[in-house]
Amino acid sequence: MMSDSRELAAKYYDLQDNPTEDIPFYSECVASLTFAERMGVSARVLELGCGTGRVLLPVAEVCGFILGVDSSPAMLEICRDKLAQAQIARAKADVALGDITALDVGEQFDLVIAPFRVFQNLATDAEVDGFFDSIRRHLSPGGSAILNAFRPSCVPDEMRARWASPIEELEADISLPDGRRLKI
Secondary structure, X not given: OOOOOOHHHHHHHOOOOOOOOXXXXXXXXXXXXXXXXXXXXXXXXXXXXXXXXXXXXXXXXXXXXXXXXXXXXXXXXXXXXXXXXXXXXXXXXXXXXXXXXXXXXXXXXXXXXXXXXXXHHOOOHHHHHHHHHHHHHHEEEEEEEEEOOOOOOOOHHHXXXXXXXXXXXXXXXXXXXXOOEEXX
């Protein structure tokens, strides 16, 4: 079995200042799906790279069902705990361990989403191809897919110089409940 490269990060992921401004966008997209309006049925959603549930939990409130898929067992464990704490039933939301570049859950969905830089974590052409095959396989006829694509705000030379720098920059300094500090 492959090791979970995000196990340690999962422990601290929700302590970071993760964005939330995209959540209303996804919720509104789910609520306004033509399929849902036409059929009188709440939409079924597949979230690729759901992590700890930053988007999954709020979307679960407005859709018929959401399945979140992630490759990190540690992230999924946190997401499951959040679903339980929010008392969201498995009939409404569930999560599954899986590789989003080679996924087949045997179902189709009205909406497939990949929020917050999930796409940028794909490193090879084969992974990108597999990712789009996974979307194609799971999207119902007439369904929609929404992918977040990160666009850096600096010019390419500045970006390469900053990201290739041997000097680490402090991005965050967070106080933990037990008094320790998390520095990113």
